[in-house]
Amino acid sequence: MSAPVELPSDYYLANFLALLDFVMSRYEDLLSADERGFYADFRALDVDSQRLYVRLLSRKGRPSAAGALFRQRKLAYAEIGDLSAAAERLVQVGLLLRNPDLVIAEILPLFSKAELLPLSEIPLPQSVKRPALEQVLLAQDIPPATLLAAEPILAVQAAVHFDTFKLCLFGNLNQDLTDWVLRDLGLYRYEHYPLDRENLPFQSRAQIEQHLGYYAALVHFEEDIEAGADAIAALAAQLPVNTQQDATLQRRLDRLRVAMARQLERLDALDAADQIYRACAHPPARERRARIAVKRGDSQAGLALCREILAEPLDEAEAIFAESFGYRTAKREKNLHGWEAPARYRPPTETVALPAAQECVELLAAAWLQQLGDCHYVENTLFNGVFGLFIWDIVFAPVAGAFFHPFQIAPGDFRTPDFYRARRDMFEQRLGELADERFAERVWRNFDAKYGIANPLVAWEALSEPLLRLALTRIPTAHWLVLFRRLLSDITSHRSGLPDLILFPETGGYELVEVKGPGDRLQQNQQRWLAYFARHRIPHRVLHVEWQQNDGNQT
Structure with a gap:
């Protein structure tokens, strides 16, 4: 077992700088003068000032019109040698604002109840609730200077400029620098793709x-x-x-x-x-x-x-x-002209009584089916995984606008209809390979070369070599083709709802088995997959599991 990775205490600063440098190297001509100035000012700071600014920018300070607020005396970071000097330097370059013009309602939340109680002009018990205490103090119209004189309040500036940098890197404002941390800890390995x-x-x-x-x-x-x-x-x-x-x-x-x-x-x-x-x-x-x-x-x-x-x-x-x-x-409306009741497919169904156990019902069913052959619990992992291996290079193809930064598990349009439309020719050419031996060769080649690299379709831990070998040997290429086409038609919806088990009978072939425990029913996406299997003659059934009664009878 490999030793745990220990990150340096200021790993966040290295990642922050990497983000700024990445955006400047690719988008400098699209940034405003103020955004470029923000970059230059930050880059010119000493390392302690940089650390303090990133720490504060990353924290959830008390919001105000002047920026996120912090009490300077409450700040303590072991890796910052002289925090007061760092704060002063940030004030000088305009990245922090000391004691901004605030109303008392913006200041009170920064202080504890114990600190605020002595400010009340009327005696209040220690048990007074904080909202009631704040209402009393607001009614007294306490001058903001009364609290600001005790210690400096810092307001983070230029956060709006950093938002632009974040948007340019991630393509959104919801992500943060966690992706870098996951990479540094070795939790994710990412595919390489051009970022021209x-x-x-x-x-x-x-x-x-x-x-x-x-x-x-x-x-x-x-x-x-x-x-x-x-x-x-x-x-x-x-x-x-x-x-x-x-x-x-x-x-x-x-x-x-x-x-x-x-x-x-x-x-x-x-x-x-x-x-x-x-x-x-x-x-x-x-x-x-x-x-x-x-x-x-x-x-x-x-x-x-x-x-x-x-x-x-x-x-x-x-x-x-x-x-x-x-x-x-x-x-x-009693006007059914041109309208027919939607057909509802009823899949072949079998009911089996098994002894109740702590193990999940799918694994119990798989163990019961072992009497017929080799049974694997795959749910949505097998067909998605083989598809991901088969189209690996297309998933990470350099399509304009698909990739924002080096740490994407999937292209930006993966969960949209544009994923197929923007790569239609590549997909159609690749699907043509299902007619010959190149299909299995490509899958195995990517399984060996890409093992462990993040892919939105591939769950590596669920895709074993024995399972993959059986699937590629037993499932006809015509079936792979229709399965892949349905996945491509709506990859977001169709990645789920696939059967729980795949059975490889001793007599040959394969069968997909959806397992339902006591009281469980088919979901709509599962029903749609089963109806699709019926239309394309893909072997399937639903296995209902009931708990065995004390008399041991089995149906």
Whole structure:
């Protein structure tokens, strides 16, 4: 067993500098003068000042209009030699602000109850609750200088500039430097892919500004979600316009619009919600519009939207909704012309009684099936894993805008329809290899060469050599082809719902087995996979497990 990795005490600074340098080396021409100045000022600092700034920037300080607030005397970091000198240097270059202009309500939360009690002009018991204490002090209108005179308060500056650097590196403002830590600890190994300037996602300052505008609107919405219908509709109208035809931005804007419109639905502002859904290019916008139309009593408009979806569905879930909702609506209106009840597939099913045990029901079923051959618990790992090995180089191909930084497990568009569309020719050429021996050769080659490297489709710990050998030998290439095509059609939805077990009978071939314990039922994504297996003659069944009664009878 390898010894645990011990990171240096200021590992965070090295990662922070790496982030800044990466962005400057690739995006300098897209950064503003203030952002470039932030970089130059930080780079010119002594190491203790750099450490202190990164520490404070990474911490959740008390928010205020002046920036995140900290009490200087409460700061202590073993790796910073002279914290007071470091703070003074940061104040001099404008990265910290000492004793900013604050109202008393912004200062009180920085102090403990014990520190605030003596400030009350009226005697209060030690048991007084903090909110009540703060209300008393606010009523006294205590001058901010009363608390600021006791010790310096520091406000972090330029965080907005760092947001731009983070956006350029990660492509979002949700991630942090944890990816570097995971790499340094050896927890993740990442594939190497080119990060040339022309392939990076941001090609103009307008793109950066639009993404920053999206995140500002997201924060505003989350803070004011209960502000009322008019405020939400006004915020939706102010969302940035995707002038650069940025697919990632469009998906983000659509997700936010859907969240806003759903809240408007809850507030019964259906007209406003419908207008926002109309601006969305992705599901479930049309579904929600159909539901709103029917709710408002306009069943014909709802049915028309369902027909529109069925004529050109954007994903499988949308099509399933339109088929089901359209039929139910037409039936309720007693006008089923052109609408048929959705067919429901009933898979072959067997029930077996097994002794109750602590072990999970899937493993119990696998052990029972061993009497018929070699059975493995695979759930979603086998077919996804083989697919990931087969298309490894395509997953990490240098598609414009797919990769932001060196520590991505997957391209940025992996969970979207664009993943297939942007690589259509590569995928179709690769699927053609299933007709000959190159399929298994490529899978084994990548299994050996890439073992342990992060891939969004490959769970290495679940993909053993014996299992892989059996699967590649027993499963016909025609079956691999139809399985891979369904995965590609909606990789986000179809990566789950696959059967729990694969059985390789002693007589040859294979069978997929979905296990259901007492009281458990098939989920919709599982039903869809089973129906797909039936259409393509892929052997499958559902095994219902019941607990054996005391008399030992087995069905």
